[in-house]
Amino acid sequence: MTKTISPLAEARYRDSESSTFPLPTDPSNSLPSTLSTILSHRSCRAFLPFKLPEGTLETLITAAQSGSTSSLLQTWDVIAIQDPEHKSNIATLAADQDFIRQAPLFLVFCPNLRRLKNLSEQYGHQDSPVLDNMNMFIMSTVDSAIAAQNVAIAAESLGLGICYVGALRHNADEVCKLLNLPPLTWGVFGMAVGYPDTENRRSGRRIKPRLPMREVLHMERWNEEGQKDNVASYDKALGTFYEEESKFGRKAWGEFVAGRVASQAQGGWVNIRKVIEKQGFKLE
């Protein structure tokens, strides 16, 4: 019999077609706790003023370093910011998002090709042309994201809340300066980590729905059939979610996305390529 794997899948989609499938384990077993943590994810934007227990940072970074990494090159580093004033300064650069100040820990993930360059020089190579290839830049970004997502899952498994912060790319140059980031490194995104203030609805009390699975899952070949219907169905699901969150007057997702990509207002993004090149990445 086909059944819903869990109320978590229902909550993720609010679309029965997407959430009706058998759990691929012994039916008498409950949902593995790792899956339960992953499916329960919500971004947390309200934190309690509590310090993290000793060993938390190290546990999170061990999880980060346990992720896969292209060719074992390990092309990322992370800066842990806990000092309140320093954290406040980085919050200011990241669209002044106050939850960054509230969170006891803010991590800045830094793609890093510098270590490879240093080693190349140490071993007597004059040039490192491969480092100038765009693929190395992509690799360091992908590795950073894999590491960060492992932190997210580890933190949530410990009962902590997280929120990624891409907004620091609006001031990428200032972030490099504030964190003393040397050439061939930069801050691609941050992550706030702390105890969710569950009294506050910004702590992410509800699971935010995603596009129906059939919209993003293609079998064997790309297929955009049904896209309009899928987005219309998602518009409804997300609309209901926002109403439950008392966030009224939001545009439907399709319209929001259309407006977002058509917008002339790019903020600090207009400088991003310049900042990356200034940091010594060649993107060839």
Ligand SMILES: Cc1cc2nc3c(=O)[nH]c(=O)nc-3n(C[C@H](O)[C@H](O)[C@H](O)COP(=O)(O)O)c2cc1C
């Ligand atoms: C790389 C990245 C950057 C993000 N930057 C921000 C941010 O600056 N501020 C914010 O409030 N949320 C940010 N988010 C969180 C997304 O808005 C959030 O994941 C999305 O709305 C889905 O909600 P959920 O995580 O609660 O499921 C970011 C997420 C990612 C993956």
